[in-house]
Amino acid sequence: MICSLSNLKEQDIAKIKQLESDLGQTLLAFSCHAIQPAKLNEAKLGKVQSLEKSLGISLVAVQA
Structure with a gap:
């Protein structure tokens, strides 16, 4: 479960x-x-973490 601002x-x-x-x-x-x-x-995790760091946000990879 994940929660975000409504x-x-x-x-x-x-x-x-x-x-x-x-x-x-x-x-x-x-x-x-x-x-x-x-x-x-x-490799994919590293790309996600790099973008998180540059944008100052947290990203979550989910199954579509």
Whole structure:
């Protein structure tokens, strides 16, 4: 399973902002998905890690 920040509709964002206001607390919305990670050989893994480093992000290889 992998989770990422949710892509929300404006009405959902408004509801979250209202709850944040009520709580006095910042909230993050995540959506989770069942995925199967791909198995990469060392050469492919090295390419992924190189791009991660240059972009400052994390990448996950999954089976399509």
